[in-house]
Amino acid sequence: MRKVIVTEFLTLDGVYEEISPWRQDYHPDDGPFKRDELFGSEALLLGRVTYDGFAAYWPTATGAFAERMNSLPKYVATTTRSTLEWNATPLGGDVASAVHGLKRQEGGTLLVYGSGTLVQTLLRHGLVDELRLMIFPVVLGQGKRLFADGDMLRLTLRESRDLGSGVLLLTYTPAGDLQARA
Template sequence: MREIIMCTFLTLDGVMQAPGGPDEDAESGFTHGGWQKPASDDEVGAAVAGWYEHSDAMLLGRRTYEIFASYWPTADPANPFTARMNAMRKYVASRTLTSVEWQNSTLLRGDVVDALRELKASDGGRINVVGSGDLAQTLMRHGLVDEYRLTIHPVVLGTGKRLFADGAVPTALEPVSVSTTKGGTVVGVYRPTGQPGYDSY
């Protein structure tokens, strides 16, 4: 059974939208694209690189796939991450794409939840979900996330798409590892353990 790992950059108020640049995702009038780099540091980069050491595939929604496919094939080959991103197997969940051209990419066909369950049951290593907000919501609703790897940056935006949006399934999380970088970013790894517990003081 393969594990699906949610790898996400978040603001302190939980926004995941457009961390990488102003033109990444302006849906719903979002004007804060590119917020992640100024709130990051070298330790964050090292942690994120480590997320890929024991994973052999990525799972991407359409928008994230298109952003990555337009950048990584021609990215600086001196960047050690370039070869890794191009070589990894990519699975793409989309209702509108009819083909995927980036090397080692496979378009998931049919019902996405059935395709994801079949993917989890296949042979292979861990699968990282990167960005892909709509796909993330589908995975969480159907209990398909095995682990969350989150960087929580010291910035508040007040608007934008959130990973744990309204209507998220109540879930208890067990911390696997949590650390804080010199720049104040919390790097946390958490695994779902079922329903939250409730008590009173």
């Protein structure tokens, strides 16, 4: 059974959306971590907005990281596209069922970069095996948050790592599904 591993950049107040270039002032030493997770994965699982950004950049990039990024199969949560380029397959309307099917297949890790809306769906359906949160020391006070008001998710901390520049990498395993509290 394949695992779904999520990596998300977050502010201290849980914002994942880049409404301003809030990450540009921080220079964490995350290169080895990002390289290890990419090379340790067998496929990428992406939301459509993340896919669009990546597909605009990576096909023309060079180097070992770019080669690996370009060679991996990509599964994209989209309801607006029936065909994709860049070695990508659309998941269609029922993302949770599609990802559940991918997890049942033999093979390695499915890596999710960013893709906050997709991650929320995966968490609500208990499809995330590991959640890697890169927490940046900034509070925005507005923007899309990974966990909405009323969401509850129990997590078990597996590892914490200081990446420098005040950025922490916190690795969790969910101890249940994301649930909206009544």
